[in-house]
Amino acid sequence: MPLARGMGGSAMRMGDWGRRFCAVATLALLAGSVFATAGARAEDGETLERIRNRGMVVCGLRSGLSGISFTDPQGHLDGFLVDFCRAYAAATLGNAQAIRVVRLPDKPQEFDAVEKHEVDIALTTTTWTFSRDVSFDVEFLLPLLYDGQGFAILADGPVAPLERLGAQTVCVKSSTTTERNLQDHIRQTDRPWTIRTFKTFDEALQAFLAHECGLLTTDRTVLVTSLAGYRKAGLNVHIYPDVISREPLTPYVVRGDRNWYDIGRWVIHATILAEARGVTAADVQAGRMPDDPELHRMLGHGGNAAKALGLPDDWALQVLAQVGNYGEIFERNLGEPYGMERGLNRPWVRGGMLYAPPFR
The missing domain is CATH 3.40.190.10 (Periplasmic binding protein-like II)
Structure with missing residues (x-):
């Protein structure tokens, strides 16, 4: 009897699961149909x-x-x-x-x-x-x-490793994966950093150069190219080798x-x-x-x-x-x-x- 009850309960649970699976599958098929229709706007060739x-x-x-x-x-x-x-x-x-x-x-x-x-x-x-x-x-x-998301810092002397930096304000372009990566990094590492967002990267860059932020973050490639002229002009900008994300x-x-x-x-x-x-x-x-x-x-x-x-x-x-x-x-x-x-x-x-x- 205990075995029969167990099998009956299992059968009922499987029945519920089956109905739910069918419902989800139906929704998935409908979604796929809609998606395929949307994608059909472009024809081969x-x-x-x-x-x-x-x-x-x-x-x-x-x-x-x-x-x-x-x-x-x-x-x-x-x-x-x-x-x-x-x-x-x-x-x-x-x-x-x-x-x-x-x-x-x-x-x-x-x-x-x-x-x-x-x-x-x-x-x-x-x-x-x-x-x-x-x-x-x-x-x-x-x-x-x-690429990967990196950081730049203005410093006249030796630069502390990124993981040893204390409280910092970080300039970043808003509403981007860059901002979300930064939020995740601060939360996961419990860093005493404050995020300051800007509508454009250029605005974030100019605020960084004006010492309104201690750090500037974006894809490392963009940091290297955007700051190259300032570095050649003698500005002491250090770009960390560290990256906190994968950016293909x-x-x-x-x-x-x-x-x-x-x-x-x-x-x-x-x-x-x-x-x-x-x-x-x-x-x-x-x-x-x-x-x-x-x-x-x-x-x-x-x-x-x-x-x-x-x-x-x-x-x-x-x-x-x-x-x-x-x-x-x-x-x-x-x-x-x-x-x-x-x-x-x-x-x-x-x-x-x-x-x-x-x-x-």
């Missing part, structure tokens, strides 16, 4: 067709980020992310200069520009996160920069256009593989190619991969010849001007995170 019809690639960027996307004193648009915009133009149109840049607003409005086809691709310092991945009608490609800065495209999503990823992979194999823009221009079957396939000397993408056979060759490999793009924009170390942004053959699948 339409972005590439639109690019060819207009004769240029439209990239969503943020200006004013030294080394990343900025306008130089001569009025020329430049930067690490701008060069990748040019790489897409080289791949799709054979002309790296056939680009138009649209300045994106702050998050979350920045995602609208991609969802509404106002830009073909967003190339910003946007961190790929779970909530952004599942909440918007966009597809993240793969990280262009592996990742471009994204509209959801639903698988062709453009594939192009978006493989253009990046091509620059990564070329660096790993030691092939530069000058090598490609001069026809100095190693006897490497994989590189030959990537550069259009056999195989049908280009046709599957809807691109010319020499799409990767044009990217490398006109823009360069990943290492060249990084050094030109971030390494040489700012002394930024590669860190995780090295190819896998040199201990980094940049890994290209086989071109086969």
Whole structure:
């Protein structure tokens, strides 16, 4: 009898569980149906067709980020992310200069520009996160920069380690993952820090330089490039090596256009593989190619991969010849001007995170 009662109770509980599961499954199917309908706004191949019809690639960027996307004193648009915009133009149109840049607003409005086809691709310092991945009608490609949230401090003498700093006011841009990371860090480490928020990063930067805050925090790449001029001018700014988060800065495209999503990823992979194999823009221009079957396939000397993408056979060759490999793009924009170390942004053959699948 006790066994029978136990089995009966278990059966009843399983019945309740089953009904609940069916209800949840139904809701999940409905949600998936709605999501699929929303994602169907982009059709496979339409972005590439639109690019060819207009004769240029439209990239969503943020200006004013030294080394990343900025306008130089001569009025020329430049930067690490701008060069990748040019790489897409080289791949799709054979002309790296056939680009138009649209300045994106702050998050979350920045995602609208991609969802509404106002830009073909967003190339910003946007961190790929779970909530952004599942909440918007966009597809993240793969990280262009592996970064982390860091800290800068103004100091005339020796600098105490970050973990030993006492009470501090920290300047940070509001309504960002940066602010939330900082909140989590303070709570988890029980630091006696006060957060002071600003609408823009530039406002936070200026308050920091005016000694209104002891610390400034954002992605370490942005700290290095934004503070470089002040450091060269003699300002004693120390940027800590410590990071408190993972920040995979990742471009994204509209959801639903698988062709453009594939192009978006493989253009990046091509620059990564070329660096790993030691092939530069000058090598490609001069026809100095190693006897490497994989590189030959990537550069259009056999195989049908280009046709599957809807691109010319020499799409990767044009990217490398006109823009360069990943290492060249990084050094030109971030390494040489700012002394930024590669860190995780090295190819896998040199201990980094940049890994290209086989071109086969």
